[in-house]
Amino acid sequence: MTSPSLLLKAWGIRPRKSMGQHFLTDPNVGAMILRRGEFRPQDSIVEIGAGLGALTVPLALQAKQVFAVEPDRKIALLLKNELLASGVSNVTIIEKDILQCDMEAIAKASDTRLKVVGNLPYHISSQVLIHLINFRKFIDRAVLMFQKEVAQRLLAKPGSKAYGRLSVLIQYCASIYAMGHVGASSFYPRPKVDSEVVGMSFLDSIPFPAANEGFLFEIVRTAFGKRRKMLKNALMSGDLGLGDPQLSGALERAHIDPRRRAETLSVGEFVRLTNLLEARDGVVVMSSIDQGD
Numbered sequence: 506m507t508s509p510s511l512l513l514k515a516w517g518i519r520p521r522k523s524m525g526q527h528f529l530t531d532p533n534v535g536a537m538i539l540r541r542g543e544f545r546p547q548d549s550i551v552e553i554g555a556g557l558g559a560l561t562v563p564l565a566l567q568a569k570q571v572f573a574v575e576p577d578r579k580i581a582l583l584l585k586n587e588l589l590a591s592g593v594s595n596v597t598i599i600e601k602d603i604l605q606c607d608m609e610a611i612a613k614a615s616d617t618r619l620k621v622v623g624n625l626p627y628h629i630s631s632q633v634l635i636h637l638i639n640f641r642k643f644i645d646r647a648v649l650m651f652q653k654e655v656a657q658r659l660l661a662k663p664g665s666k667a668y669g670r671l672s673v674l675i676q677y678c679a680s681i682y683a684m685g686h687v688g689a690s691s692f693y694p695r696p697k698v699d700s701e702v703v704g705m706s707f708l709d710s711i712p713f714p715a716a717n718e719g720f721l722f723e724i725v726r727t728a729f730g731k732r733r734k735m736l737k738n739a740l741m742s743g744d745l746g747l748g749d750p751q752l753s754g755a756l757e758r759a760h761i762d763p764r765r766r767a768e769t770l771s772v773g774e775f776v777r778l779t780n781l782l783e784a785r786d787g788v789v790v791m792s793s794i795d796q797g798d
């Protein structure tokens with residue numbers, strides 16, 4: 506594996522802080538991701554932020570095809586050169602932001618549900634996760650590297666300080682599990698914090714399905730938007746248009762104390778409350794998750 510610092514210097518490229526560019530330098534991390542990710546020869550993989558190919562090349566040698574998403578044109582050109590030098594021919598470079606990528610189109614072109622791999626920059630990690638949730642019908646599994654703080658939020662359980670909107674959204678539709686710790690020294694340039702690799706398998710059948718997922722996502726967003734408030738007050742202060750009688754009645758029928766705070770509710774309780782409000786009021790809202798955090 507060529508040193509990223511030497512490779513970038515040879516090409517006259519400086520890592521762009523605005524894009525959160527940190528290039529993997531430790532081949533052991535890539536080996537761990539491939540081993541624990543259990544990728545198969547028939548897999549079609551979307552790699553988010555392919556960078557210099559530290560994961561792209563090993564993934565290409567193990568899978569049927571790789572769609573390497575890299576929005577930085579100079580880095581994409583360097584990556585193309587590295588792929589040619591490695592002799593792999595089953596990689597398609599997509600010079601786009603992942604948020605502009607149509608995962609449905611990629612999956613249909615591949616004739617299979619996708620695997621997704623990536624090291625996500627902190628400033629867009631929430632938006633990328635929500636993008637994948639919205640396209641989860643076309644994604645089988647994702648293996649993603651997050652800054653430690655974000656990973657802890659995703660894995661958090663009700664009642665903990667880290668538990669929040671993202672915890673509920675991903676745990677609603679996926680089985681999520683920690684896969685490994687990655688120290689800051691494994692990257693160039695070195696980030697300020699360590700990272701965690703998180704695996705998520707999107708569920709074919711959701712245990713507690715919402716009658717209207719868009720409404721569920723709005724309930725969760727509103728509840729955590731004022732997380733210091735009691736649940737009833739937080740929901741009434743939002744833009745859901747909920748009145749006191751119907752909200753109080755739904756909370757009572759859901760056996761949820763209105764004085765509780767959002768971080769104490771389980772995914773199942775959020776769904777139960779949403780379904781009771783939906784059944785009574787016929788609320789119709791958007792069917793995908795807003796990109797805001």
